[in-house]
Amino acid sequence: MGKAFVFGDGISTDLLAPGNKLKCPPEELVRHCMTAMMPEFPDVAACGDIVFAGKNFGQGSSREQAVVSLQLLGIQAVLATSFARIFYRNALNLGLPIFEFAHTHEISAGDAVDLDLDSGTLTNRTTGKSYEITPLPPQLMKIVEAGGLIADLERRIGEGG
Amino acid sequence: MNRPATMAEKIIARAAGLKDVTPGQIVTAQVDFAFAHDGSGPRRWAPHLERLGIDIWDPSKVAIVTDHYVPAADADAAGILKISRDFVRDQNIDQFFDMIGICHLVLPEKGLMRPGAFVAGGDSHSPTGGAFGAYVAGYGAIDMVGIVATGETWVRVPETIRIEIDGKLPKGVVAKDLMLMLCREVGMDNAFRAFEFAGSTVDAMSMHERMVLTNMTTELGGEVGMIAPDDTTFEYLANTGKPVDDEDAARALATDPGARYEAVHRFDIATMAPQVAAPHSPENTDDVEHHAGIRVDQAYIGACVGAKLSDLHMAARVLKGKKVADHVRLLVAPASQETMIKASGDGTIQILAEAGAKILSTGCGACAGMGAGILSDGDVCISSTNRNFQGRMGHTGAEVYLGSPYTTAASAVAGHIADPRTMIEAE
Ligand code: SF4
Numbered sequence: 001m002g003k004a005f006v007f008g009d010g011i012s013t014d015l016l017a018p019g020n021k022l023k024c025p026p027e028e029l030v031r032h033c034m035t036a037m038m039p040e041f042p043d044v045a046a047c048g049d050i051v052f053a054g055k056n057f058g059q060g061s062s063r064e065q066a067v068v069s070l071q072l073l074g075i076q077a078v079l080a081t082s083f084a085r086i087f088y089r090n091a092l093n094l095g096l097p098i099f100e101f102a103h104t105h106e107i108s109a110g111d112a113v114d115l116d117l118d119s120g121t122l123t124n125r126t127t128g129k130s131y132e133i134t135p136l137p138p139q140l141m142k143i144v145e146a147g148g149l150i151a152d153l154e155r156r157i158g159e160g161g
Numbered sequence: 162m163n164r165p166a167t168m169a170e171k172i173i174a175r176a177a178g179l180k181d182v183t184p185g186q187i188v189t190a191q192v193d194f195a196f197a198h199d200g201s202g203p204r205r206w207a208p209h210l211e212r213l214g215i216d217i218w219d220p221s222k223v224a225i226v227t228d229h230y231v232p233a234a235d236a237d238a239a240g241i242l243k244i245s246r247d248f249v250r251d252q253n254i255d256q257f258f259d260m261i262g263i264c265h266l267v268l269p270e271k272g273l274m275r276p277g278a279f280v281a282g283g284d285s286h287s288p289t290g291g292a293f294g295a296y297v298a299g300y301g302a303i304d305m306v307g308i309v310a311t312g313e314t315w316v317r318v319p320e321t322i323r324i325e326i327d328g329k330l331p332k333g334v335v336a337k338d339l340m341l342m343l344c345r346e347v348g349m350d351n352a353f354r355a356f357e358f359a360g361s362t363v364d365a366m367s368m369h370e371r372m373v374l375t376n377m378t379t380e381l382g383g384e385v386g387m388i389a390p391d392d393t394t395f396e397y398l399a400n401t402g403k404p405v406d407d408e409d410a411a412r413a414l415a416t417d418p419g420a421r422y423e424a425v426h427r428f429d430i431a432t433m434a435p436q437v438a439a440p441h442s443p444e445n446t447d448d449v450e451h452h453a454g455i456r457v458d459q460a461y462i463g464a465c466v467g468a469k470l471s472d473l474h475m476a477a478r479v480l481k482g483k484k485v486a487d488h489v490r491l492l493v494a495p496a497s498q499e500t501m502i503k504a505s506g507d508g509t510i511q512i513l514a515e516a517g518a519k520i521l522s523t524g525c526g527a528c529a530g531m532g533a534g535i536l537s538d539g540d541v542c543i544s545s546t547n548r549n550f551q552g553r554m555g556h557t558g559a560e561v562y563l564g565s566p567y568t569t570a571a572s573a574v575a576g577h578i579a580d581p582r583t584m585i586e587a588e
Contacts, residue, residue, distance in 0.1 A: 153307060
């Protein structure tokens, strides 16, 4: 179980991992994740929390640090109305579960939320509502479960193909 | 008989070994060709491949082009280029194009963008190659490691959006103006969409102009931009020395009648005016008159999208016999060595230089803020490049306007953003 963060449309990779901080090591870069919009985000985000957002999440440059920063803060998953293509691919390739979700407007910041990947349900304990999540296609879930594309490659090489 | 399919669906189905595919479906495609440049490729791939203890899956299907950090301006850039050169030697990659131009133009010039191919490019403007009827998408570094290690990648089959453009292009209006207009009209939030460009205007365009449409599909947010192969495509490829063997098969790539589009947008451009995008997004587009009079410090003719031979010809038609305004620096970075040779041979370079243009080395140059021609705080620039996000061409305090090569050259002469239509010489 974690708490919900709710953001609007068009959250860019510049908000998630600011361009002028990209030379910083990841643990420093993460201190700037989303701070232009919500200064306390890196301090209050905790392991198991979930980010909800609107359209075109992760638009802008292809930087993978945008995903890594969310992961370092412990964000369990991102649920958004739609995702920018490269962010979507980067997230799965780096092992961050993301789902298209049409009900962001029914989630409030701070709600206690529970994402069960096995049954594909999101439960909002604060409102008592449950939502069915369209699961990731099995090939993509395999990559996420392995911990990302490189880890998945390692596994496949280990298995001999 | 297969059910009607779009061009994108046909290529994905073939690459995935399936009879047909449906938008939204996730499939694994075998990659026919993969490429990257000095910035995105070997320097990112090598550490992962080394750790995994594996080599490139098939060196004959991989090309590396150095274009971002060329020529090396400092020791870091020189190091990055050296990694590329060492990597192609160690991995036996023969298709290595070192400092002869920008990847999105060099690969077509070498005849390597083939109708019907499924191509993975390690750069966001990879869709350029779709002008040849190929499926060419851009991928991040980790994705590309997976692709060059295994020769395959997952694809979420895109919905197709068809853009139909009809009418004779008015004087001074070119493919670049169309794309700036589309960034405004169709918007930039079109992830996982395949764009298809068609109509009498597109049919009449040269390959260079068609490549502007597919190149800026990236600004629309699309996965790929595609144009069905026709005689213009075949003639271009024949001139590269690598003609298309089976023209009927290439023509059959075109979307079938009755195939499903997510949307069809139609434009009649007979009365369109030249377009200019204001800082800091390509969708801030308006007719040139709306921005006319804004004083510029620099005019930049460069990039994969805006410094091909056709683009230099446009600039020359404006600049012939004129002089760049005293306070403006006009920089021209031809997009490839072949462009440079042809533009020198036909007198274009002389016209540009006599007008006061500084001719820079071939490569990405200032487009991504890496090469010569970078902007300082407060600089205002009009540019024939494809993006004007804040800070891209240098200082975050610089302001970049986007326009066609015509508009860029006309503004350099006027000293402020100017309508090119009264300045274009007859051919
Ligand atoms: S010229 Fe600009 S847009 Fe084109 S590949 Fe180079 S950096 Fe990218």
